[in-house]
Amino acid sequence: GAVVSQHxxxxxxKSGTSxxxxxxxxxxxxxxxxxxxxxxxxxxxxxxxxxEGSKATYEQGVEKDKFLINHASLTLSTLTVTSAHPxxxxxxxxxxxxxGTGYTxxxxxxxxxxxxxxxxx
Amino acid sequence: xxxxxxxxxxxSVQEAETVTLSCTYDTSESDYYLFxxxxxxxxxMILVIRQEAYKQQNATENRFSVNFQKAAKSFSLKIxxxxxxxxxxxxxxxxxxxxxxxxxGTQLTVNP
Numbered sequence: 001g002a003v004v005s006q007h008x009x010x011x012x013x014k015s016g017t018s019x020x021x022x023x024x025x026x027x028x029x030x031x032x033x034x035x036x037x038x039x040x041x042x043x044x045x046x047x048x049x050x051x052e053g054s055k056a057t058y059e060q061g062v063e064k065d066k067f068l069i070n071h072a073s074l075t076l077s078t079l080t081v082t083s084a085h086p087x088x089x090x091x092x093x094x095x096x097x098x099x100g101t102g103y104t105x106x107x108x109x110x111x112x113x114x115x116x117x118x119x120x121x
Numbered sequence: 122x123x124x125x126x127x128x129x130x131x132x133s134v135q136e137a138e139t140v141t142l143s144c145t146y147d148t149s150e151s152d153y154y155l156f157x158x159x160x161x162x163x164x165x166m167i168l169v170i171r172q173e174a175y176k177q178q179n180a181t182e183n184r185f186s187v188n189f190q191k192a193a194k195s196f197s198l199k200i201x202x203x204x205x206x207x208x209x210x211x212x213x214x215x216x217x218x219x220x221x222x223x224x225x226g227t228q229l230t231v232n233p
Contacts, residue, residue, distance in 0.1 A: 043224065046220065046221070091164060114163070114164070114165050
């Protein structure tokens, strides 16, 4: 199967600091990775789509200068929450789509990371 | 824009019985995919079942099956012989182009 790993799984930081979350596809290459945010007992909200080697596409209402996304390789995307504040506390989940033609890459089946819980004090 | 609606915030079922979770969606696309994902307390998203819009036959995966009504834009999930491990949040999701849109979720409780 396809495995996506997120790190760290939990992070606590002080207000005003920056936090980086990594999303790695361990056994496949991912041209596209997605970052979601999930508040307690709510659905996953797409924040941005990152494509390897190009700038991320942000959803309406998501501040690109606040949430920096880098997709430097086919197996790694990072989300950096800059100058974090308590309202940024949330569960962040990444997902990755496999490279290549064929059924899997065309269906949109995404492989999800375990998520990262950010708490900003 | 596509929207996905799950009208049941919470559902409960007795162990070994059957439960159906509802999902409707709105789209002008003709080619798309529908999914049900499960999110247990660990928060890991797990794919339960997938349906291609061009297929008339309803997808099944062991105890999980869907009732896909394309004209009505309805995509319900039936869980048969419910098990305690089925307890989780279930999300219906719609995919078209490069976007995966989730419904609000249904919290399923399985009573022993």
